[in-house]
Amino acid sequence: MSGPTTSPKDGAAAARSGGTDATALDADALxxxxxxxxxxxxxxxTDRLDFLRARFDAGLAWIHFPEGLGGLGAPRALQQVxxxxxxxxxxPDNAPRRIGIGLGMAAPTLLRHGxxxxxxxxxxxxxxGEEVWCQLFSEPGAGSDxxxxxxxxxxxxxxxxxxxxxxxxxxxxxxxxxxxxLLARTxxxxxxxxxxxxxxxxxTDPGVDVRPLRQITGEAEFNEVFxxxxxxxxxxxxxxxxEGWQVARTTLMNERVAIGGARVPxxxxxxxxxxxxxxxxxxxRTHDLHQRLLKxxxxxxxxxxxxxxxxxQLALGQPGPEGSGMKLAFARLNQEISGLEVELxxxxxxGYDDWTLTRPELVDFTGRDAGYRYLRAKxxxxxxxxxxxxxxxxxxxxxxxxxxPRTDKDAAWKDxxx
Amino acid sequence: MTTPAPPDLLYSETEDDLRAxxxxxLTDRGGPTAALAExxxxxxxxxxLWRSLATGMGTAGLLVPERLGGQGATAREAAVVLEExxxxxxxxxxxxxxxLAVRTLLGCDxxxxxxxxxxxxxxxxxxxxxxxxxxxxxxxxxxHGTVRGGAGLSGEITSVAGAAGADVLLVPADSGLYAVDxxxxxxxxxxxxxxxxxxxxxxxxxxxxTATLLAEPARARTAVADALLTGxxxxxxxxxxxxxxxxxETVRYTGGRHQFGRPVGSFQALKHRLAALWLxxxxxxxxxxxxxxxxxxxxxxxxxxxxxxxxxxGEVAVRAAQECVQLHGGIGxxxxxPAHLYLKRAKSDQIALGTPGRHRExxxxxxxxxxxxx
Ligand SMILES: Cc1cc2nc3c(=O)[nH]c(=O)nc-3n(C[C@H](O)[C@H](O)[C@H](O)COP(=O)(O)OP(=O)(O)OC[C@H]3O[C@@H](n4cnc5c(N)ncnc54)[C@H](O)[C@@H]3O)c2cc1C
Numbered sequence: 001m002s003g004p005t006t007s008p009k010d011g012a013a014a015a016r017s018g019g020t021d022a023t024a025l026d027a028d029a030l031x032x033x034x035x036x037x038x039x040x041x042x043x044x045x046t047d048r049l050d051f052l053r054a055r056f057d058a059g060l061a062w063i064h065f066p067e068g069l070g071g072l073g074a075p076r077a078l079q080q081v082x083x084x085x086x087x088x089x090x091x092p093d094n095a096p097r098r099i100g101i102g103l104g105m106a107a108p109t110l111l112r113h114g115x116x117x118x119x120x121x122x123x124x125x126x127x128x129g130e131e132v133w134c135q136l137f138s139e140p141g142a143g144s145d146x147x148x149x150x151x152x153x154x155x156x157x158x159x160x161x162x163x164x165x166x167x168x169x170x171x172x173x174x175x176x177x178x179x180x181x182l183l184a185r186t187x188x189x190x191x192x193x194x195x196x197x198x199x200x201x202x203x204t205d206p207g208v209d210v211r212p213l214r215q216i217t218g219e220a221e222f223n224e225v226f227x228x229x230x231x232x233x234x235x236x237x238x239x240x241x242x243e244g245w246q247v248a249r250t251t252l253m254n255e256r257v258a259i260g261g262a263r264v265p266x267x268x269x270x271x272x273x274x275x276x277x278x279x280x281x282x283x284x285r286t287h288d289l290h291q292r293l294l295k296x297x298x299x300x301x302x303x304x305x306x307x308x309x310x311x312x313q314l315a316l317g318q319p320g321p322e323g324s325g326m327k328l329a330f331a332r333l334n335q336e337i338s339g340l341e342v343e344l345x346x347x348x349x350x351g352y353d354d355w356t357l358t359r360p361e362l363v364d365f366t367g368r369d370a371g372y373r374y375l376r377a378k379x380x381x382x383x384x385x386x387x388x389x390x391x392x393x394x395x396x397x398x399x400x401x402x403x404x405p406r407t408d409k410d411a412a413w414k415d416x417x418x
Numbered sequence: 419m420t421t422p423a424p425p426d427l428l429y430s431e432t433e434d435d436l437r438a439x440x441x442x443x444l445t446d447r448g449g450p451t452a453a454l455a456e457x458x459x460x461x462x463x464x465x466x467l468w469r470s471l472a473t474g475m476g477t478a479g480l481l482v483p484e485r486l487g488g489q490g491a492t493a494r495e496a497a498v499v500l501e502e503x504x505x506x507x508x509x510x511x512x513x514x515x516x517x518l519a520v521r522t523l524l525g526c527d528x529x530x531x532x533x534x535x536x537x538x539x540x541x542x543x544x545x546x547x548x549x550x551x552x553x554x555x556x557x558x559x560x561x562h563g564t565v566r567g568g569a570g571l572s573g574e575i576t577s578v579a580g581a582a583g584a585d586v587l588l589v590p591a592d593s594g595l596y597a598v599d600x601x602x603x604x605x606x607x608x609x610x611x612x613x614x615x616x617x618x619x620x621x622x623x624x625x626x627x628t629a630t631l632l633a634e635p636a637r638a639r640t641a642v643a644d645a646l647l648t649g650x651x652x653x654x655x656x657x658x659x660x661x662x663x664x665x666x667e668t669v670r671y672t673g674g675r676h677q678f679g680r681p682v683g684s685f686q687a688l689k690h691r692l693a694a695l696w697l698x699x700x701x702x703x704x705x706x707x708x709x710x711x712x713x714x715x716x717x718x719x720x721x722x723x724x725x726x727x728x729x730x731x732g733e734v735a736v737r738a739a740q741e742c743v744q745l746h747g748g749i750g751x752x753x754x755x756p757a758h759l760y761l762k763r764a765k766s767d768q769i770a771l772g773t774p775g776r777h778r779e780x781x782x783x784x785x786x787x788x789x790x791x792x
Contacts, residue, residue: 305704395689
């Protein structure tokens with residue numbers, strides 16, 4: 001195994017002292033760094049994991065992260081320069097779709113709220129994909145109203161750690177995960193948002209029981225997770241005791257960006273698949289389907305341009321409120337387009353590829369056949385915040401409409417009706 | 419399916435400044451309230467406002483190169499002006515003169531004085547022009563041959579936007595494109611009562627009208643087609659501005675109006691509708707900016723970008739105006755409240771320069787998604 005090019009310790013020191021002068025890191029400088037990496041670690045002869053570790057240590061993993069933590073403190077907009085140069089050089093990637101929860105949610109939360117030790121311990125194997133992460137948030141009694149969660153964390157005898165008991169549900173990838181980001185209640189006497197603490201849960205702890213939960217597609221992408229006397233050292237707490245909700249907001253904000261904010265070329269995703277079928281099989285066409293297809297094509301192109309615009313704003317460091325809208329738009333589009341596709345396929349649409357219970361390694365919304373896409377897309381308006389809840393958020397936070405009257409915000413959690 | 423090079427979908431600083439200047443002018447002149455008063459005068463447009471906007475600020479010449487007497491800007495800047503004009507439903511002949519007529523002239527041989535002369539006059543806003551085609555004409559659908567003749571033109575064109583109040587009419591005829599002075603003998607411009615009170619419509623009747631040839635038939639056809647494409651693409655920005663006003667006004671109103679002991683805007687049924695409208699407007703902005711940028715850069719993707727913007731923004735503006743009326747309750751139904759001006763403009767704009775359905779049919783051809791055979 002090749003040694004790191006920058007030691008994490010040096011990197012952290014550089015990050016504390018202000019890091020690299022970001023203005024010096026233009027696209028050319030980054031391309032040079034990529035070239036250096038490709039020279040010292042020829043992808044053709046270097047083990048995949050060794051290469052990924054070296055890339056992380058060279059600060060080329062996520063360049064907007066600080067030095068020593070896989071980045072260079074460079075503008076996020078330049079990441080695509082790095083990615084393109086690495087791809088052109090035949091470098092392996094970290095299979096980002098396999099580790100979406102780690103990359104999209106755990107990492108930004110660790111960066112923002114983690115201690116130096118936590119960031120150094122967790123970020124590197126997270127990014128390389130050596131350690132998969134899952135999100136232990138939702139519970140049978142707490143979904144949209146996540147802050148109502150009932151999983152308890154109590155100080156263990158010595159006071160140097162925590163004991164966790166409770167049940168989580170809909171936990172995607174828990175069957176693969178080494179770590180879980182966990183929300184647990186540490187003070188039931190406080191109002192619900194204030195008594196929560198955020199932890200990193202070791203999924204190999206003997207008290208963690210992961211059971212597959214089969215979904216409408218036939219597979220079990222998510223799980224039920226039973227937590228019984230799970231021990232979590234206090235060093236695996238993220239943020240202050242009782243501050244879990246604020247920490248969770250970082251995670252949830254990034255979840256929506258991760259789900260909705262991706263850049264897409266024209267006719268990629270679902271619309272491209274149905275357009276291909278349309279072109280290949282003229283005998284399936286009807287006037288009604290034609291009108292609906294054209295409408296959806298326009299909507300998909302409009303959504304693509306909106307995502308493009310959002311991406312530009314993010315790259316310039318002016319994130320717009322558009323992000324929260326993208327997830328909504330894509331959920332609706334995925335559902336309507338896949339529904340149209342099954343209908344277009346007519347006789348073929350009556351079949352389904354395979355109902356076998358599998359526990360997939362990654363989620364591919366556009367994978368498999370039209371029937372699968374149609375069923376899987378139903379989750380798009382539920383996972384990561386339901387469409388109804390997102391509409392509430394847009395109405396109140398973006399448009400500034402007055403909130404609904406609420407009775408649950410200030411009462412002690414233990415007194416709330418359940 | 420090829421994806422075009424990434425367009426610039428944001429607003430530049432210059433564009434922001436231009437917007438601020440236009441908005442402040444329109445606000446000073448009384449905004450939508452003034453638009454209602456103006457509509458009731460029966461004049462085709464407010465000449466003072468036009469002078470300030472077109473000549474004073476130089477917006478009439480944005481699309482015209484400096485050497486031809488314009489500002490040498492692009493469709494991107496004109497789009498920003500149109501957003502603001504949509505937001506205030508101002509009755510000024512910007513789309514019809516500074517976009518459609520100007521763009522038609524730019525498609526002719528500008529080295530010829532018969533072209534350059536009227537172009538410079540339209541560009542500095544001292545004269546107003548109109549392209550004499552029916553307002554519903556979609557890009558690619560320009561009717562030719564309804565008007566006949568050479569030096570003396572005869573024929574009739576219905577539903578010409580901005581003809582009333584125009585000084586010069588650009589008339590596509592069987593033998594080419596002509597300039598006709600609106601006051602010349604043999605020219606009758608008969609206003610018709612429009613649904614949209616802020617954009618005059620007229621029937622143009624020519625009986626042996628004296629005309630100046632601007633372009634031979636082939637060139638005329640491309641000039642008109644190009645003008646219609648530009649007009650349709652930029653109309654999307656007007657529709658965007660219009661929709662934005664409707665949303666902002668409705669959010670303001672429902673946030674303050676109390677029923678059942680709470681602001682009506684706190685009811686989730688209304689919140690969800692307004693949030694959904696916001697989302698539509700966010701994507702309308704992306705498509706309108708995309709069309710404006712494609713027109714500005716001469717992108718090979720322009721026809722697709724315009725058709726997408728029109729198919730999308732036409733519907734969004736109508737929905738925004740309809741929601742605005744509905745969520746205002748009774749007051750939204752009154753003549754006094756400006757919501758109806760927006761509804762009427764939105765509904766007319768939906769028909770102008772091709773309905774959304776027509777633009778979708780265009781797309782079917784452009785992106786190879788043909789309908790069933792037969
Ligand atoms: C495929 C998939 C993967 C998932 N993966 C994970 C994961 O990895 N980790 C994790 O922690 N969670 C995960 N989830 C859980 C997901 O976040 C929740 O399902 C979601 O937040 C909704 O909660 P709920 O299921 O309890 O529904 P509920 O909150 O009970 O909602 C029921 C219905 O009521 C509506 N509703 C609720 N509140 C309101 C309101 N205030 N206004 C209007 N309507 C409202 C909802 O929109 C919904 O239609 C996953 C879910 C799915 C479908």
